[in-house]
Amino acid sequence: MTSPLTDNIGTAAVDTRGGRRSAVFVRFLQRPAGAISFGVLLLIVLVAVLAPLLAPHDPNLVDLSQTRALPSPEHPLGGDSTGRDVLSRLIWGTQLTLWGALVAIFVAIGIGVPSGLAAGYFGGATDRTGTWISDALQSVPGMVILLIVGANTGNNFDLLMVTIGVFMAPGYFRLTRSTVLAIRNEVYVDAAKVSGLSDARIMGRHVIRQVYAPLIIQSALTAGMAMGMQAGLQFLGIGGGTTPGWGAMMNEGFRVMRTDPLLLLWPSLALGISIAALAVLGSTLADVISVKTPTISRRKRRALAAQRSARHGAEAMNTATGSISHEAVDSVVRIENLRVSYETPRGPVEVVHGITLDVAPGEVLGIVGESGSGKSQTVFSMLDLLPKAGQYTADSIWIGGQDVTSLGRKERARRLGHEIGYVPQEPMTNLDPSFTIGHQLTEPLRSVHGMSRADAKARALAMLERVGIADPARLMRSYPHELSGGMAQRVLIAGAIGGKPSVLVADEPTTALDVTVQAEVLELLRELQQEYRMALVIVTHNFGVVADICDRVVVMRNGSIEEIGSAAQIFSAPESAYTRALIAASLDGAESRSALDAAHDARSARADAHHDETDASTEADLKEVRV
Numbered sequence: 036m037t038s039p040l041t042d043n044i045g046t047a048a049v050d051t052r053g054g055r056r057s058a059v060f061v062r063f064l065q066r067p068a069g070a071i072s073f074g075v076l077l078l079i080v081l082v083a084v085l086a087p088l089l090a091p092h093d094p095n096l097v098d099l100s101q102t103r104a105l106p107s108p109e110h111p112l113g114g115d116s117t118g119r120d121v122l123s124r125l126i127w128g129t130q131l132t133l134w135g136a137l138v139a140i141f142v143a144i145g146i147g148v149p150s151g152l153a154a155g156y157f158g159g160a161t162d163r164t165g166t167w168i169s170d171a172l173q174s175v176p177g178m179v180i181l182l183i184v185g186a187n188t189g190n191n192f193d194l195l196m197v198t199i200g201v202f203m204a205p206g207y208f209r210l211t212r213s214t215v216l217a218i219r220n221e222v223y224v225d226a227a228k229v230s231g232l233s234d235a236r237i238m239g240r241h242v243i244r245q246v247y248a249p250l251i252i253q254s255a256l257t258a259g260m261a262m263g264m265q266a267g268l269q270f271l272g273i274g275g276g277t278t279p280g281w282g283a284m285m286n287e288g289f290r291v292m293r294t295d296p297l298l299l300l301w302p303s304l305a306l307g308i309s310i311a312a313l314a315v316l317g318s319t320l321a322d323v324i325s326v327k328t329p330t331i332s333r334r335k336r337r338a339l340a341a342q343r344s345a346r347h348g349a350e351a352m353n354t355a356t357g358s359i360s361h362e363a364v365d366s367v368v369r370i371e372n373l374r375v376s377y378e379t380p381r382g383p384v385e386v387v388h389g390i391t392l393d394v395a396p397g398e399v400l401g402i403v404g405e406s407g408s409g410k411s412q413t414v415f416s417m418l419d420l421l422p423k424a425g426q427y428t429a430d431s432i433w434i435g436g437q438d439v440t441s442l443g444r445k446e447r448a449r450r451l452g453h454e455i456g457y458v459p460q461e462p463m464t465n466l467d468p469s470f471t472i473g474h475q476l477t478e479p480l481r482s483v484h485g486m487s488r489a490d491a492k493a494r495a496l497a498m499l500e501r502v503g504i505a506d507p508a509r510l511m512r513s514y515p516h517e518l519s520g521g522m523a524q525r526v527l528i529a530g531a532i533g534g535k536p537s538v539l540v541a542d543e544p545t546t547a548l549d550v551t552v553q554a555e556v557l558e559l560l561r562e563l564q565q566e567y568r569m570a571l572v573i574v575t576h577n578f579g580v581v582a583d584i585c586d587r588v589v590v591m592r593n594g595s596i597e598e599i600g601s602a603a604q605i606f607s608a609p610e611s612a613y614t615r616a617l618i619a620a621s622l623d624g625a626e627s628r629s630a631l632d633a634a635h636d637a638r639s640a641r642a643d644a645h646h647d648e649t650d651a652s653t654e655a656d657l658k659e660v661r662v
């Protein structure tokens with residue numbers, strides 16, 4: 036099951052491999068803001084690089100006849116207060132401004148990224164030291180330090196830009212550190228460690244890739260800030276150098292602002308446009324990278340659904356897969372022509388293509404299929420649990436004799452709460468770590484089923500006992516982190532049957548559990564289904580499970596139903612070659628449920644024998660001591 040992605044600049048887990056990178060760039064250019072800001076910056080870079088060719092005059096050549104001259108064909112932007120060509124100074128100023136921004140960014144990256152990588156990756160003292168230095172740097176007044184550096188280095192421009200870079204390093208440090216913290220426990224990082232790669236290599240190869248995209252965005256914003264600071268310094272008469280800078284030109288223009296406002300206008304425009312282009316570029320890039328699974332408004336969702344059903348119309352009815360085996364009144368769940376699609380940056384993608392199926396009361400229906408075949412999406416649509424980027428359309432979804440597609444959100448949630456119990460794939464992630472188990476079990480009983488506090492507690496205790504929890508009262512007071520995976524799954528099953536639903540939906544309920552516990556949980560589900568006479572819909576890719584507990588089976592493939600039949604028929608005479616291959620692949624070399632049960636029984640017997648032996652020898656030891 037694919038989980039929705041939630042990204043922001045800091046933690047965007049961006050796949051930076053070639054294909055995706057170019058796709059991001061294309062999507063960036065497709066946005067007007069992206070194309071315009073990129074075009075403007077490209078132009079600025081070209082002007083800077085080609086300054087010697089583009090500038091019509093020497094920027095420092097004084098021609099007194101051009102003092103404060105108005106624009107003319109020879110001097111398109113006129114002359115400044117000492118008769119130098121304004122256009123040439125502006126063009127050469129571009130080069131100096133860009134060079135200064137580059138120096139600052141390189142220094143900031145050179146300090147901030149390696150230290151952020153080390154702090155996030157190693158943690159502990161490295162992290163504390165790095166964070167302390169970063170905080171200290173941010174609390175020092177940068178402008179004062181810049182004035183001191185300027186005064187002691189004869190206003191050396193490069194050194195001033197290096198100092199600006201040092202003060203911008205904490206931004207890169209924090210960004211890198213938080214990104215690395217978010218991924219340092221990923222399985223692939225552990226796998227790289229286990230395979231013997233050195234820390235430096237893991238950081239340089241695996242970890243830093245995740246930081247590229249946020250770094251590019253940060254650099255666009257940092258470049259703008261560096262330009263602003265540089266101009267500010269030059270405006271104060273610090274670090275202008277021999278070549279003209281935009282800040283120095285603004286300083287001169289400011290002095291004659293009343294008589295010759297154009298002298299202030301040109302460098303201000305150049306600086307403003309450059310900083311704005313960098314800011315727009317950075318924020319557009321951040322948007323493009325984070326928009327992987329766009330959420331869509333309810334209105335757009337409805338419009339798309341209407342469009343889609345109009346488009347599919349009668350054709351959809353013909354192409355729907357699956358079949359109905361029971362009358363509507365005899366079904367606890369009945370889905371007709373369900374389609375699920377996701378809004379992606381490349382347009383909507385349909386992942387479930389018009390499926391039809393039903394479940395009779397007390398029936399155990401298995402939904403099987405390989406990973407990605409659409410099993411979970413089908414169940415999520417039924418339970419109204421699709422992520423925001425997803426939407427479904429269906430001719431109808433009947434739950435307990437009522438078509439829920441025609442119900443409002445609130446009414447539908449209430450009906451689902453009464454009719455369906457849900458046992459999810461990952462028990463741990465489905466329990467809220469901040470609340471006790473007791474609270475999590477009794478809350479829905481009180482709010483959905485209207486029970487009193489005492490009744491809800493009594494029901495929760497009874498259910499916990501029923502699912503095999505030894506000390507339910509103590510467990511009710513526990514928090515999720517105190518539970519093992521198997522216990523957590525039992526708690527969720529207790530919660531699911533607490534409201535006595537007519538159908539229990541279990542989405543790969545044993546995937547996250549170890550083999551012995553898997554057998555016990557399946558056994559429990561089977562017992563509960565019979566005891567409460569509930570229907571059970573079990574999503575699985577394991578034909579062993581199907582063989583053991585299912586009455587009927589739905590085989591899914593690529594979002595469509597390949598075949599529906601009784602479990603006996605599916606195993607003895609599958610119609611589809613795909614089903615045959617799936618059964619062969621699933622059962623080949625795998626232990627059957629009865630083998631698992633036998634193995635479990637054997638293990639329990641061995642454990643009992645061991646206990647008896649231990650008890651006997653302890654008894655003997657005690658006797659010896661007593662003698």
Ligand SMILES: Nc1ncnc2c1ncn2[C@@H]1O[C@H](COP(=O)(O)OP(=O)(O)OP(=O)(O)O)[C@@H](O)[C@H]1O
Binds near residue numbers: 038405411412
């Ligand atoms: N948020 C999403 N955005 C886009 N596509 C998605 C999203 N979630 C699921 N899909 C796609 O829907 C299809 C069906 O996914 P689904 O989770 O239903 O598969 P599944 O059969 O339950 O697989 P598994 O056994 O691995 O859970 C897959 O191709 C998957 O890539």
